[in-house]
Amino acid sequence: MNAETTANQPASKARRRFLNSIAGAAGAGCLMALGVGLYARQASALPSQALRPPGARGEAQFLSACIRCGLCVRDCPYNTLKLATLGSSVATGTPYFEARAIPCEMCDDIPCVKACPTGALDRELSDISKARMGLAVLTDHETCLNFLGLRCDVCYRVCPVIDKAITLEIVHNPRSDRHAMLLPTVHSDYCTGCGKCEKSCVLPVAAIKVYPIKLAKGKLPEHYRKGWEEKAKAGGSLIGDQIKLPVRGLEETAP
Amino acid sequence: MSAIPSGKSSPERPGLEAIAVKGWLRANKWLFLRRLSQLGILALFLLGPWAGIWIVKGNLSSSLTLKTLPLTDPYVLLQSLAAGHFPYRTALIGAAIVAAFYFLVGGRVYCSWVCPVNLISDAAAWARRRLGLKSGHAPDANTRYWLLAGTLIAAGATGSLAWEWVNPVSILHRGLFFGFGLGGFVLLGVFLYDLLLAPRGWCGHVCPMGAFYSLLGRFALLRVSAARRNDCNDCMDCFRVCPEPQVIRPALKQVGQQSPIIDTGNCTLCGRCADVCSKNVFQITHRFNQRSES
Numbered sequence: 001m002n003a004e005t006t007a008n009q010p011a012s013k014a015r016r017r018f019l020n021s022i023a024g025a026a027g028a029g030c031l032m033a034l035g036v037g038l039y040a041r042q043a044s045a046l047p048s049q050a051l052r053p054p055g056a057r058g059e060a061q062f063l064s065a066c067i068r069c070g071l072c073v074r075d076c077p078y079n080t081l082k083l084a085t086l087g088s089s090v091a092t093g094t095p096y097f098e099a100r101a102i103p104c105e106m107c108d109d110i111p112c113v114k115a116c117p118t119g120a121l122d123r124e125l126s127d128i129s130k131a132r133m134g135l136a137v138l139t140d141h142e143t144c145l146n147f148l149g150l151r152c153d154v155c156y157r158v159c160p161v162i163d164k165a166i167t168l169e170i171v172h173n174p175r176s177d178r179h180a181m182l183l184p185t186v187h188s189d190y191c192t193g194c195g196k197c198e199k200s201c202v203l204p205v206a207a208i209k210v211y212p213i214k215l216a217k218g219k220l221p222e223h224y225r226k227g228w229e230e231k232a233k234a235g236g237s238l239i240g241d242q243i244k245l246p247v248r249g250l251e252e253t254a255p
Numbered sequence: 256m257s258a259i260p261s262g263k264s265s266p267e268r269p270g271l272e273a274i275a276v277k278g279w280l281r282a283n284k285w286l287f288l289r290r291l292s293q294l295g296i297l298a299l300f301l302l303g304p305w306a307g308i309w310i311v312k313g314n315l316s317s318s319l320t321l322k323t324l325p326l327t328d329p330y331v332l333l334q335s336l337a338a339g340h341f342p343y344r345t346a347l348i349g350a351a352i353v354a355a356f357y358f359l360v361g362g363r364v365y366c367s368w369v370c371p372v373n374l375i376s377d378a379a380a381w382a383r384r385r386l387g388l389k390s391g392h393a394p395d396a397n398t399r400y401w402l403l404a405g406t407l408i409a410a411g412a413t414g415s416l417a418w419e420w421v422n423p424v425s426i427l428h429r430g431l432f433f434g435f436g437l438g439g440f441v442l443l444g445v446f447l448y449d450l451l452l453a454p455r456g457w458c459g460h461v462c463p464m465g466a467f468y469s470l471l472g473r474f475a476l477l478r479v480s481a482a483r484r485n486d487c488n489d490c491m492d493c494f495r496v497c498p499e500p501q502v503i504r505p506a507l508k509q510v511g512q513q514s515p516i517i518d519t520g521n522c523t524l525c526g527r528c529a530d531v532c533s534k535n536v537f538q539i540t541h542r543f544n545q546r547s548e549s
Binding site for chain 2: 021022025026032033036060061063064065066067068069070071073074075082083084085086087088091092093115116117118119120123
């Protein structure tokens with residue numbers, strides 16, 4: 001009987017209190033950390049109109065590397081960059097810019113990248129034309145003045161990589177049947193995502209917008225090959241010249 | 256201050272006796288110096304954005320002084336490492352300088368002499384005393400170490416600096432120069448938490464940054480010593496003002512130790528105990544000074 005009661009009793013009250021407090025502390029601490037972790041996880045998708053500075057690593061890696069010090073913001077001569085505040089949809093304290101507000105002026109010496117102490121902005125980027133902050137997309141074909149047959153061309157004219165990142169493609173205008181449409185066309189091989197086109201679009205709401213590349217870009221299946229590219233690479237057709245097939249079934253109608 | 260009889264003090268206003276004995280200035284010496292340090296550091300950072308004088312750029316997470324000296328918060332960088340990024344040398348050097356300083360001088364010197372949130376939690380503690388609030392109950396003081404581990408695990412699991420989304424220290428300091436957004440609510444939360452729910456709750460029990468600096472300063476040189484502990488008249492003023500009251504007893508009352516040195520990383524070296532003591536029991540000294548006069 002006595003042995004049983006002692007077995008059921010805690011070894012000591014002090015130890016029980018100690019274990020209780022440890023459990024409480026561990027529980028509270030882990031719960032808070034878990035909450036923050038979940039929040040960070042959920043909120044780590046970059047919204048569509050927020051662009052990272054030049055040289056920014058991929059969003060996942062960027063979020064692990066950026067310590068939110070704002071040194072890139074300080075060294076941006078055009079006040080393009082901002083630090084996100086709590087409540088905005090960009091990760092708290094990380095730098096971003098909105099093209100329609102202030103686009104990136106593509107400084108030759110890229111001071112923001114030089115300022116970054118951790119490498120969230122990659123110093124491998126030494127040529128600003130190699131930056132890929134986002135990708136311009138002519139989102140609205142219904143309001144773009146060039147699509148309406150006018151010669152606005154502003155996005156094309158302001159593009160720092162004119163005739164490479166944005167070209168004007170001449171297309172027949174079926175509505176008038178006698179004019180051409182010069183359609184602004186973005187080429188991802190050259191577009192840096194600086195946002196000058198979006199900034200200067202004359203419409204009240206820009207028809208051309210810069211999105212993070214992940215949002216802007218489609219992807220072909222891995223096994224797709226473009227015939228014309230393969231042909232150019234090989235210096236000639238890979239399957240030989242087109243075979244001439246006889247036209248059958250027309251013999252009877254011949255006189 | 257004849258209304259306060261010697262040897263007694265009012266729980267709402269600790270330090271009155273010290274003011275009566277030592278004069279206002281000496282009874283607030285360390286508090287004054289500490290505010291000077293806190294506000295001076297803020298002013299250095301604010302000179303840039305407000306007056307265009309760029310002595311220091313950035314914020315407490317990472318900064319560049321006079322275009323040459325990089326300083327990086329080691330705890331923030333540790334989160335980045337835990338999230339899986341190995342930083343550039345600039346950040347590593349900056350963090351090494353900061354870590355070495357606090358390792359030698361005293362880890363939680365950061366909390367009471369640098370951290371801007373200290374202004375908030377001190378204000379809450381002051382208001383709590385003056386209003387005579389007794390509500391609430393602080394969580395276990397070890398919560399912060401679990402949270403510290405938790406923040407690093409969360410960084411590793413999410414691959415991002417998860418704690419920096421809500422860290423009040425970063426939010427306050429960054430907010431002053433780059434904008435608060437909703438961050439102001441986090442700071443209001445810290446104030447109300449300390450005022451109503453948990454006495455000295457945030458800085459002393461929860462903040463993982465404080466926990467980090469506690470560990471970092473475990474063997475630091477600067478320490479508070481209860482050198483004249485024999486003069487203690489048990490007025491309790493030091494306990495009332497101390498942000499980590501549990502650290503005082505072992506040294507002052509010789510509980511489990513002979514040395515008069517408060518030898519724990521949890522002491523923030525704010526020196527407030529020395530201020531409010533009318534008997535000059537406490538002094539800030541180095542850890543090897545074992546003398547106890549009486």
